[in-house]
Amino acid sequence: MQDHLIAIVDDDDSVRVALTSLARSAGLRARGYASADAFLAEDLSPFDCVVSDIQMPRLSGFDLLQAVRARRAELPVILITAFPDDRVQQRAMRDGARFFLEKPCDPDLLVTRIAEAVGEETP
Amino acid sequence: MTRARLGLSRTLAVLVPLMFALGSGLAAAIAVLRGGVWPGLAAAVLAAGALLTSFRLLTRQVKAEADYEALFERGGVSLWREDWSAVAEAVLVLRRAGIHDMQAYFTAHPELARELRSQVRIEDVNRLTATMMGASGKEAFIGPLDRILPNTDQTFLQWLVAISNGDALYRSEAHITRPDGTHLDCLFAADLPDTMEGFRNIVVTAIDITAYKATQARLLRAEAEIARSARVTTAGTLTATIAHEVNSPLAAIVGHAEACRRWLMRAEPDLGEAREALEHVVRDSIRARDVVTRLRSFIGSAVRRTEPVDLVQVTREAILLIERDLRASGTSVHLDTGAGLPLVVADPVQIQQVMVNLMLNGAQSMAGKPGPHDLTVRLSRSGEDVHVEVRDGGPGIDSDHLSRIFEPFFSTRAEGMGMGLAICRNCVESHGGRIWAESAPGNGAVFRFSLPALKQA
Secondary structure: OOOOEEEEEEEHHHHHHHHHHHHHOOOOOOEEEOOOOHOOOOOOOOOOEEEEEEEOOOOOOOHHHHHHHHHHHOOOEEEOOOOHHHHHHHHHHOOOOOOEEOOOOOHHHHHHHHHHHHHHHOO | OOOHOHHHHHHHHHHHHHHHHHHHHHHHHHHHHHOOOOHHHHHHHHHHHHHHHHHHHHHHHHHHHHHHHHHHHHHEEEEEEEEEEEHHHHHHHHHHOOOOOOOHHHHOOOHHHHHHHHEEEEEEEEEEHHHHHOOOHHHHOEHHHOOOOOOOOOHHHEEEEEEEHHHOEEEEEEEEEEEOOEEEEHHHHHHHHOOOHHHHOOOEEEOOOOOHHHHHHHHHHHHHHHHHHHHHHHHHHHHHHHHHHHHHHHHHHHHHHEEEOOOOOOOOOOOOHHHHHHHHHHHHHHHHHOOOOOHHOOOOOHOOOOEEHHHHHHHHHHHOOOOHHHHHHHHHEEEEOOEEEEEEEEEEEHHHHHHHHHHHHHHHHHOOOOHHHHHHHEEEOOOEEEEEEEEEEOOOOOHHOOOOOOOOOOOOEEEEEHHHHHHHHHHHHHHEEEEEEEEEOOOOEEEEEEEOOOOOO
């Protein structure tokens, strides 16, 4: 997993810093973005996986997912939410999210999911 | 019936001129026999006058009787003639024995109140009463009052208090049972006599207010439902807010903690990264604590709307609110309030919720139990506090459970969520009060709470 680049998108500073740190501690390269706009302004080609919160001002995690699917459909997106009801989960999976996690998520599980996502993308 | 109503004085009013006429007639006859024509004539005129007066009085009395009959039968209002003399005498005996607070006395002795109620006799009712009550004739009503007033009736005590106080007018709402078993809400009013004799013959008017009461109850239920849904909505929003505000720092904490573990678990542990992750853990923990503090002060200020509150009024409204539930479970509430109870500073809605909760708990504890379901609510002053007691006649509370019943999610009922008493405790304690329960096994449960009395300026 050494060279994989992960994007962490969360408007909450402490969560973003924590997840970025977690990804780095797992041997990944990670870049944090405070909003979906900021991430979508980037060239998406170097990224191997995106971890995004759903509830964010302006563009939500669903908007981000849609934009990624349109621009680079093979880039796996993991959505995280503090409001995990069935409809949200169903929508996330229907819209093509690779994984759906409840926040606060088990960090070990997140690392595993990221590994699975990037492993699948680059066999 | 009509003859029995002939008063002694009115009988005398007719008899005196009649006797006078007889006397005068006799005098005229004697005068004529003795040869005195003029005295005889004078006596005869007197006799005739007296006879005429007597006849007029008699006519007037017959007309008065007819008027009374017409008024009683065709007045367009339900009228009941009742004999309350046994009750009036019992109240008099109690007062002579030094008992003046009938409310307190009969609240403590509900069985005596029941016994007295069976001694009130309905002597007569008019036709309209029979029609209103859905009975075929008057006969169904003649007899003891307790056949008509159910055990759950609250108004009999009000009669006792009114009679004891020497009130000139009695007025109250009662829930009565029709001969066919259906129920009717009635507004009863009566002019109370000031002599013991008068209590033998009290005329009570009754107005059917069933429809009015049903509307009132619907309104109250609608209000309660609005208040409840407002609370639920607020609670829902609040839960979402708490979830988000608390979950974010928690997510950061677990993330940093796991990162820290991974930095340390590496073949070459990265102590700099691990230390930085731990600093974040501390910082985010403090943030989570601040969120809880902010939420607490937010909830505290948003829900509390305090004002001087009369607990007697709050209790009466609470009883009205659950009147239907109480009646359905056959519970008789006996409200005993001391005079001159001080006000308390409280959120009236919250305190009413506490009263409703405790009374419904008490009523439920007696469900299915044979015999009368008496629930006694007593309000009294106790030092600087106002003290509320809710006593039921249920099976009581196991001593093992007694210390736990106020804990959240603790319930002895299968369908109970176990939040009622926890909420009660939270409400009372946030008002600076205390709540506790006592129970002697097999002798019912007593829930008590006290709130600080408003200091008189």
